[in-house]
Amino acid sequence: MNTQLEKALNVEPSERVPFLPAIYEQKAWFVGETPSKVCRDVNLFTTAVLAEYERVQPDALTIGIDVYNVEAEAVGCTVTYYAGDDISTPAIGPEGAIFQGSDDIASLKMPDPRKDGRMPLNLEVARRVVKVLGREVPIRGAVSGPFSMAANLVGPEHLLMLTVTHPGLVKELLAFSAEVIKRYGLAFLEAGCGVMIFDSQASSELLSPAMYRDLVLGPTKGIINSLQQSGLRHIPLIIGGNTTPMLDVYLETGANNILCDAKADVRQFLERCSKARRAFRRNLDTSDFLRVTVEELRQRAVRTVEESSGYPGFILGTGVLPYGTPLANLVAVREAVREFQGKRQ
Amino acid sequence: MKELQEIAQFLEQGQVQRVVALTRQLVDAGASPQMILNEGLIAGMSVVGEKMRSGEMYLPEVLQSASAMHASLGILKPLLAKEGAKPLGKVLLGTVKGDMHDIGKNLVGIMLQGAGFEILDLGLNVSPEKFVEGITTHHPSIVGMSAMLTTTMLNMRTTIDTITAAGLRAEVKIIIGGAPVSQKFADEIGADGYARDAVLAVGSVKHLLSLEK
Numbered sequence: 039m040n041t042q043l044e045k046a047l048n049v050e051p052s053e054r055v056p057f058l059p060a061i062y063e064q065k066a067w068f069v070g071e072t073p074s075k076v077c078r079d080v081n082l083f084t085t086a087v088l089a090e091y092e093r094v095q096p097d098a099l100t101i102g103i104d105v106y107n108v109e110a111e112a113v114g115c116t117v118t119y120y121a122g123d124d125i126s127t128p129a130i131g132p133e134g135a136i137f138q139g140s141d142d143i144a145s146l147k148m149p150d151p152r153k154d155g156r157m158p159l160n161l162e163v164a165r166r167v168v169k170v171l172g173r174e175v176p177i178r179g180a181v182s183g184p185f186s187m188a189a190n191l192v193g194p195e196h197l198l199m200l201t202v203t204h205p206g207l208v209k210e211l212l213a214f215s216a217e218v219i220k221r222y223g224l225a226f227l228e229a230g231c232g233v234m235i236f237d238s239q240a241s242s243e244l245l246s247p248a249m250y251r252d253l254v255l256g257p258t259k260g261i262i263n264s265l266q267q268s269g270l271r272h273i274p275l276i277i278g279g280n281t282t283p284m285l286d287v288y289l290e291t292g293a294n295n296i297l298c299d300a301k302a303d304v305r306q307f308l309e310r311c312s313k314a315r316r317a318f319r320r321n322l323d324t325s326d327f328l329r330v331t332v333e334e335l336r337q338r339a340v341r342t343v344e345e346s347s348g349y350p351g352f353i354l355g356t357g358v359l360p361y362g363t364p365l366a367n368l369v370a371v372r373e374a375v376r377e378f379q380g381k382r383q
Numbered sequence: 384m385k386e387l388q389e390i391a392q393f394l395e396q397g398q399v400q401r402v403v404a405l406t407r408q409l410v411d412a413g414a415s416p417q418m419i420l421n422e423g424l425i426a427g428m429s430v431v432g433e434k435m436r437s438g439e440m441y442l443p444e445v446l447q448s449a450s451a452m453h454a455s456l457g458i459l460k461p462l463l464a465k466e467g468a469k470p471l472g473k474v475l476l477g478t479v480k481g482d483m484h485d486i487g488k489n490l491v492g493i494m495l496q497g498a499g500f501e502i503l504d505l506g507l508n509v510s511p512e513k514f515v516e517g518i519t520t521h522h523p524s525i526v527g528m529s530a531m532l533t534t535t536m537l538n539m540r541t542t543i544d545t546i547t548a549a550g551l552r553a554e555v556k557i558i559i560g561g562a563p564v565s566q567k568f569a570d571e572i573g574a575d576g577y578a579r580d581a582v583l584a585v586g587s588v589k590h591l592l593s594l595e596k
Contacts (some may be wrong), residue, residue, distance in 0.1 A: 063534060118483070118508070126481035127534060131507060195486045199450070202397065243562060246441040283438060306465060324533040327565070327570060344457045356565075360534040 043097040043176060046112055047272045047295055047317045055343050056097035058319055059356045061182075062129045065090050065103055065359050073127050074119040077103040080159050084166045091171055094368050097353075099171065101164045101226075102180025104128040105236050109182050109218050110190035112155030125361045132193040143210045146191070149218060151225035155213035163230045165226055168230040176272075177186035179226030183237020183275065185245070186255040187215040195237060201249055210252055216257035220264045234274045235261065235293070243279035252289045262292045274319070278357065282306050289314050297321065300357060304345050304357050306354075317351035324357030327367045335367055336374035343375055384414075387422040390455070391431055394427030395434075397447025399454050406455040416462040423495055424459075432582025442486070449493045449581075452457035456497055462541050463499075470501035472592055475523035475555075477509035479538040490528060490581035496583045500525075511538070511545035517550050524544050528574075530561040539564070540572040549571075556591040560584060 047051035066076035068089035076082045084104070091099055103128055104106075107117045116134035120126045137146065144254055153156040164179050164301045171177065182190075188211040189197045200208050240254050262273050275293030277284075281302040288296055289310060295317035298307040304320055311318045326335055339354065345350035354375055359368075386409055393401040402424075409419050415573050431448045434440035450584055478488050481546060485507045492502045503521050526546070531534040539559050546552050557578035567585050569577035576591050578584035 126508075129481075131483040132485065194484065195446065197491070199446050199487070201443045202447050242441075244442045246443075248445065249441065325536065325568065328537065336394040357533045365439055 043292055043353070048316050049317055051350045055375055056353045057355070057375055058096055058098055058353055059094060059368055059371075060321075060324075060358045061065055061090055061094065061096070061226065062100070062103050062105055062358055063125075063361045064359045064363055066125075067238060067363075068093060072087060072120065072123060072125050073103050073361065076123070077128060078119070078156065078159070080162050080166075082192040083159070083163045087163065087167050088170060088191070089227065091175060093365055095372065098173075098176040099167065100178050100180050100234055101160055101167065101179065102234075104234075105180045106130075106182050106186050107237075108156055108160060108180075108192060109149070109187045109215070109222055110134075110220075112149035112151075112157050113218065115190055127361070130190045132195070134194070135191060135193040136272050137191045137211070143207075143214055148214075149225065150222075151222045157222055157225070161225055164226055164229040164231045172230060178274070179223070179230040179231050180234050180236060180292070181219050181223050181226070181261075182215075183235050183240060183254075183277070184212045184215040184219060184261070185189065185240035185254045186237045187219060188212055192216070197239075200254060202247070205253065212253060212257040218259050221259050223265050224263065224268055225271060226243060227265070232270055233265055234276065236276045238276070238278035241277050242280035242281050242284035245284075247284040247287050250284055250291075255287055255290060258291045266292070276319075286311050289316060295351075296321065297346040297355075300324070308347065308349055312349060315351070317353060319353040320346065321357050322354045322371065324359060326361050327356065327359060332367060332370045335348040336370050339371040339374045340378045343378060384418075384422070387419065387426070388412075390419065390423030391427035391430065394424060394448050394451050394455075395430050395459065397444055397451060399447070400500065401450040403454045403458065406458050412460060415590065416459045416466065418469065419455075419580050420459055420463070420497060424455055428497065429470065432580055435580060435582075445490070445581075447484070449490050450458055451471060452497055453493050454510070456493070460496075465522060468499065470526060470595060471499040471589070473501045473503060473521060473523040474525040474527055474577065474588065475503045475505065475513050475514070475517045475521060476527045477505035477514060478507035478529045478531075479535055479542055480508060480510045481538055482530050482535035484531055484561075485529070487531065488527070488529040491529070492586045493577070493586050494581045495588060498589070500588065509518070511542040515545055515549045515551060518549075520554055523555060524592055525534040526555045526557045527584070527588075528559045530559075530564060533563045536561065536563050538567065539568075539574070543573050558584065558587055558591065 043056040063073040063085040066073040069086045114136045274295045282303040300321045300323040556575040566577045576587045578587040
């Protein structure tokens with residue numbers, strides 16, 4: 039098992055900083071197919087995750103390609119998939135939402151992770167990858183956070199409007215979403231892997247920290263508590279964008295590792311996470327992977343690690359990498375971090 | 384005028400019905416639609432923009448304000464047209480290929496409409512070819528592109544390249560916006576402008592068209 043990541047998550051000194059690039063649609067690139075094809079084919083999907091590990095050697099793997107779609111699709115939302123060689127990532131547009139803001143939340147179907155939508159497919163991929171790599175590397179199933187799932191159910195703009203006009207309805211929607219996510223998360227545990235929660239629609243770039251506290255914190259804690267009670271020790275909660283304004287409430291969720299995206303204030307994260315003994319992943323700017331030279335990328339990776347001031351709960355990551363991100367760039371960052379650590383010791 | 388200040392305040396508070404009622408009241412009393420627009424709606428949205436940038440307001444509240452502005456514009460637009468007010472220019476808007484997020488783009492559309500521009504909205508997940516088709520069909524002065532994801536922002540470059548390859552680059556100014564993009568990125572991909580938010584987009588568009596220094 040990967041002890042470097044385990045140590046970082048426990049905020050204990052380790053030999054090197056773990057590297058966790060955000061590889062989702064990029065998985066499909068490793069097998070030369072489109073995200074729309076790979077995310078719906080259990081064999082291709084499994085091969086893609088195994089290829090990711092072989093080529094990139096990240097310190098953990100995530101089972102997920104179009105991360106935010108799976109739960110909402112299982113409830114009945116329509117995902118736009120792309121035909122032919124279109125490499126766009128499948129997504130749920132505003133027209134794909136099923137809930138138009140009436141008061142019939144009770145009519146929403148509670149999906150069964152064994153049967154509905156692509157939940158069974160994702161779980162089968164998790165089982166297969168665990169079988170091959172489960173002893174070598176942590177494997178986590180990707181689940182949506184409650185606000186992001188609700189945004190797909192009603193449409194993001196509609197949900198944001200409802201937070202002001204009908205907060206009670208939003209609370210009901212989030213409670214429903216949290217229940218769906220808990221069931222899906224527990225199914226990942228049964229499949230032998232961990233869980234990683236993604237909720238970037240709840241970022242303080244969109245919602246105020248007060249709104250997060252009032253509406254999203256409770257359902258999120260509920261999901262995390264439920265997973266913890268089932269024996270899961272490490273639960274990442276990934277919220278992108280500049281989350282510095284919501285750092286207090288972010289830490290209150292109970293997730294033991296959180297995200298400090300490229301736009302967020304790393305000094306604040308270092309100070310507060312250190313006090314709370316939490317790990318955090320600091321992202322490199324994703325666009326750098328496509329516009330700067332390999333050498334410049336290496337230097338930026340080293341500078342980012344230096345910013346951590348040796349904090350043992352520090353993990354290096356990236357924002358979501360676009361399909362076709364050159365493998366050489368990922369390898370360069372990984373090697374730069376390892377060489378840097380080697381020189382320091 | 385007290386009522387104009389009230390419109391601005393109610394707009395800031397996102398009180399749609401009150402903004403609409405006051406707009407009607409002022410129109411019925413013979414107030415100039417242009418004055419209501421400038422000193423009520425635009426003044427209110429400028430404050431909203433400032434508060435959003437300083438972290439006093441967040442997107443849900445901004446959307447309420449925009450909704451109030453949109454509703455009031457529905458009353459004012461026919462009157463402005465009757466007065467012979469000509470659009471300041473045509474703006475073609477769209478969220479780039481692969482991206483299903485349209486909140487930012489819609490806000491920009493409302494703000495530009497309020498500022499007197501004609502908006503042609505291509506919607507979301509717009510391919511580079513659709514942008515080209517939009518330019519040849521509508522002949523806009525400005526093309527505005529939006530992207531919310533790091534994985535789709537690169538399609539802005541592809542779209543600009545496609546517009547250039549179609550021989551249309553000199554006909555339009557291109558402005559971009561969205562959470563992951565920046566002025567630096569705009570410069571790198573050859574866009575003419577960048578706006579951090581919907582309120583600032585109005586100034587950027589006017590600047591690009593030399594309507595404002």
